[in-house]
Amino acid sequence: MPSENFAEKTAALRNLGPQRVWSLMISLFGDLAQGSGDVIEGPVLSAIMAALDVKPEAARVALHRLRNDGWITSTKVGRISHHMLSSKGRDESIGASPRIYADPPDAGEGWQVVIVPGNGTEDAEQMAVAGFTPVLPRVFAGPSGIIPPADSLVLTGGNVPSWLRDEIQPSDVQPDYIALQASLSDLDRALPKGTALSALETAVLRCLIVHNWRRLVLKHPLLPGALGDTRSPSHQCHIMVSELLARFPRPDLRKITLTDRTA
C-alpha cells in the first residue's frame, strides 16, 4: 500500500476535476503498457486502482466498458487475468504520445504562419489535427516541421510581437492550466529530486500526472516555442510535467506484483 504521506502529497492532483475511471485507465495503460505485448496483470491493476482511490466495483465497470469499446483485451493465464491495450487502443495511445510526452518547446525552434486558400477546403478542426493553431480566419501558426495544406501561402518571420502570443494562447483551457500549475508546483516541492517512491507509488504518481496533463494538452495543438508565452500556465505545467516524469521513471510492474499483490 502507498504511504499515507504519499496520498496526502498527491491529494491536490487527485482532486483536479472529474476523473473518469475508464479515462484514468487509458492514461495508465498508455503510460505503462503501451509496448507491443505489454500486459498489466489483474492484481497489479487492482493495486494501482485502489491506490488511486478507485473502488473495486468502479474499476470492474470501467474495465468492462473499455473491453466493450475495443480499447482493452483481457485474457486468463491460469488464474490471473492479463489486461492489455487492443490493437486499436495501442494505435490511439501511440498517436497521442508525441503530444503528451513532447519536450517543452524551445524558443529557438522553427515556426511557420500559413494562409490557406479561400475555397473552404481547410477548416480549423483539420488544421488543429495537423498541429496548427488558428490566428485569424484562414491564418494559422505552427511548428515549421509540420506539412502545411497544399496550395497554402507559407510564411515565416523574425520578431514575434507580444499581442500575437497573447491572441493565440489556448484561452478556454487557461483556468484548468492554472489549477494544474498550482498542483504540480506543490508536488514538485513535496517530492524533490532524490525522493524514494515504491513502484506502486511511482505508477500512481505518473498516472495522475499524465492523466491531468493529457486532458488539457490534447484539446489544442502545441505552439512552437517562439510563439508561446514562457510565463503562461500551460508552458509552466509543461516544464513541470517533463521534470516530474523524468524524476520518477516508469516503474518495473513486476515489483508491484511482489510488494502489493497481497495487500
Place this chain on the structure above:
Amino acid sequence: MPSENFAEKTAALRNLGPQRVWSLMISLFGDLAQGSGDVIEGPVLSAIMAALDVKPEAARVALHRLRNDGWITSTKVGRISHHMLSSKGRDESIGASPRIYADPPDAGEGWQVVIVPGNGTEDAEQMAVAGFTPVLPRVFAGPSGIIPPADSLVLTGGNVPSWLRDEIQPSDVQPDYIALQASLSDLDRALPKGTALSALETAVLRCLIVHNWRRLVLKHPLLPGALGDTRSPSHQCHIMVSELLARFPRPDLRKITLTDRTA
C-alpha cells in the same frame, strides 16, 4: 500644330473616360514642369491645351481653378504669363511621382506579408497610403522595402500560390485597365521606335499617357512583382507606359515656343 495623323493615332487615348481639364493640367505640369523653378509659358500652355482638344475658354477656367486651389501660381513677365506649380502643387506632384513613374515590378524583388495588431489602430486606408495591399482583415502584402506599422508581425515566404495573386489584384479598376491596355497597344503599334514626333506632339502624347495611367495607379498600391500577375492588364499597361515614356522623352519646352507659339 500637331499633324492630323498624330491626332488620329492618339484618339483612343483621348477618349478614355472623362478627362477633366484641370486634372489634365496637373498631369502636364507634373510631367514637364515639376522641377524647382520650372515654368510653362502662357503661349506654350495654350498650344498644348489646343492640341489636347481643350477649348481656350475651358483652359482659362481650369487654370483659374488651379490657382484658386493653390496648385498653380502665375506671374507676368513682360507680356508673357509664366505658370508654375505652387510649392504645395509641387510637393503633391513629387509625392505621386514614385508611383506614376515606377519601373514595372520585377518578380525577383522582395515582398512581405504583415499582420497588424488587433487594436484597430491600423486601418486599410493608412496601410494603402504606406503601400500595402489588403489580403485578409488585419493581413496586408507589400514590397519588402516599405516600413510596416510598429508592432506588426512581419512575414515572408517562398512560393506564392496563384489564388493569392488572384485575390489581391485591384479588381475595381480592372475594366479601366483593360480599356487602357487596348489603347496603349494601338499606340505602341502606331508609334513604333524611331517615330519622329515634334516637341508639341511629344508633350501631348506624354500628357495623355501619364494622365490616363495616373488616374488608375493612384487608386491602389503597387504590388511587388512576386505577388502581381504578369498577365494582368495592370501589369501589361505598366510595361507599355514605361516603354512609351522612355521612347518619347520629355521635350524641350522652348522648342514648342519656337514652332507653335504663333499657330
